[in-house]
Amino acid sequence: MDILTQLKKEAEQVEVLSLQNEKTTVEYEANQLKTCAVAETKGTAVRVIRNGQLGFSASTDETVINKLAANALESAAYGDKAPFSFPDPKPGPAVRTFDKAVADLPIARLVEMGKEILDLVLRVEPDARCNIGLERSIVTASIRNQKGLDVSFQTSPLSLGLEIDRIEGDDVLILYDQFGATVWDNDYLDFARNLVEKLKKARTITSIQPGKMPVLFAPTGTLALGLPLSQGLNGKEVYKGTSPIKDKIGEKLFDEKITIIDDGTIDGKFASASYDDEGVPRRRNVLVEKGVLKGFVYDLKTAAQSGVESTGNASRGLFNPPEPSFTNFVIQPGQTPLKDILSGIDEGIIVEDLLGIGQGNIISGAFSNPLALAFKIEKGEIVGRVKDLSIAGNIYDLLKNVAAVSKEAQWVYNTFYAPYILIPEMNVAGKG
């Protein structure tokens, strides 16, 4: 008997997630092909609410469905009271997340794409050591619950990651970027080309006097600003009381040039889908509009705990119950062309990458990181790479006064869309 039917007899609410994933991976290490692998995962995760108490269990063993059901019921017997109900069926937006062209890529083609990336880099930098990961998954998920909700969707995420290590004497340079999409993109090599451009620019080394100066965050560097913010905007942190902005809906917290959107409906993007991992339709959530805090991201449980509606942000792996999470994190591009931003800077730095983004107490908004890749801007020109610098700050202070947000923006790290952001003054620490 189907587990949903079986458990409906025993519990007043039941939700069943069936997840199937075939993941093909090709890895190059130190310029050599290292592994080719295919991983197939198939499993079921169940949540039940029985006598008002919430239980969870998951299994990848199809032959013991009865045991899965028993584990879920037992978990509920000792679970906390569930503050929410599983959702009614509601139609979600049409979102493109599957492309046969991606799903049908044979492993030999992935190997070939890896070689294309390798050749691209070694042509410019023959002494570089590249680690390349190419990963194509075909994911089928179905979510059903006792209210008749029955949604299923397929995604074909393709992820390409490139790490370039260049060691020249004492100078160690490690660059990384990735490209992710669920729909085939003929420009899949662009991210590698951009990384190689950075590598070329990094050949010229110069120095800058530490101190107060304008700091321009490039899209890859903007993650240092976005990551603490994504935690502060998370409904779970708001409910726990750990978000510094938990009581500030409606307040102007940031410069009016800052608009932040969580958008799970963008075609072809990695974190997009018609529904979240509880079957709630995904949407475009405007969280910060012209500097004013509008809302947070929630799943069913945290929404109920906070007295609001789910924003369609439930996310989970097979063996864990859902938690709220950002889908595609978008910092809206601004009005100013990058060249105008640069020409307005007499002396400053542009930050491409920081070491250890995410480490430390970032829920408070504070970050402190050495700069892994930064360049000096002198009279509007990028004149060379600067080393041994670090910056620190709190985003809740820094983003109050933003000098410019560029028109140009990029997708970085698969689910992050960011422009260039100019902070008029920060203290840059380091050796002179």
Add this chain to the structure above:
Amino acid sequence: MRDRIQEALKRSQADYTEIRIEEKETTRVVFRGKELETAGANIDKGGIVRCLIKDKGWGVATFNNLDDLLTKVDQAYQCAQVGSVPEPIELASVEPVEQVMTVEMGRDFRDISLAEKKALAERYNQILLGHSDKIIDTQAAYSDTFSRIILANSEGAYIEQEKPSVVIGAFAVARDGDNVQQAHESLSSIQGYEYVLDKDELARKAAQKAVELLTAKPVKAGQYPVVVDQMLAGVFIHEAFGHLSEADFVYENPKAREMMTMGRRFGKGLLNVFDDGSLPNLRGTTLYDDEGTPARRNWLIRDGELVGRLHSRQTAAKMGEKASGNARAINYRFAPIVRMTNTGIDNGDTSFEDMIKDIELGIYACDAYGGQTQLENFSFSSGYAYMIRDGKIAEMVKDVILSGNLFTTLENIDAIGNDFKWLNTGGGCGKGSQFPLPVGMGAPHIRIQNVVIGGE
């Protein structure tokens, strides 16, 4: 199952084929603050096929459906076929073993009800919450895992192992105004449920340390003689030295290979370091590694000299050495890579009292709170520490970060304690995406001269 595995192995055209099947049940109960975060059990069952074509490379297939092993072998073989390697891959020879083993726990946690496990975690959580009104956040966790693993290969090996594990952890955050401090204690056993009972002291210690740290002064930066407790010493040797002994790190990194030359001096003559997966009842204990090589005692440093490394069959062949029993995978979804098992600094002969009695001004650093290593440079935070003044333990200090160069630091170890202890903590080691792998760590107290301590 055995017949199907042998059939699949016979079908394979690869130079070497290996099949590992794992069936695992896990129970977890986690309290966070006043809330129960989770209480329940999960089942994870699956397998992995590895095929080696010597002049092409490895192909790997992992799966949950065990019904069509033959298709999985084909898939792994196809993956191997698209590869190419600059020189043929060889595997060090290992005598194929046939063994089926089962374990017997003291109190088998599979017979304990979820209600009882929840009550245990709740009890420890109450101790944390109730210790002081300065405690603002807690986590008390119970987990147990029972794995059955079958490993077979085309050379005739067939091994069945059972691996139980039970872990409790207590974590406390204390706050006084803007001053926030935390402490953590954990305990693990592979012997039975009874080992995590009656451990109120563990929860009390976590809460107590968090509160004590609120009034500890930040340490003054400088160079000090430092006595390191067994916990910090064990973590230090694992992180700062153990990973460098893993041969897959060495042979891919020319700088590392140069650093890890056999016979090179790694500390004074009193330093001895080993890794041993064959010791009974420790967190990293295993009869055979995940390639079927028997676990054994591997000396890494003997009398201050580098004498050994840790290998998989592939790294051993590549470096002309013997397989050491250190090829491990965290679960069936991963191929084995070179990992530690139980790593320790061997016992010495100095008592703790003798170690501190001649120190006018020094630091007693305890517990490990994370760290980073980059080749031979390391940086570790100790959980908490005390000043040593005139040969006695004095006031508690916080934010004690030890950093430096591995070689200089090992050379500066001038006393090794006679109080060796296996740490038996929970948690595990991370490498690549394989985290947390259960490992054992042990050491006596050690004294290190001229340690650079960061701080105010």
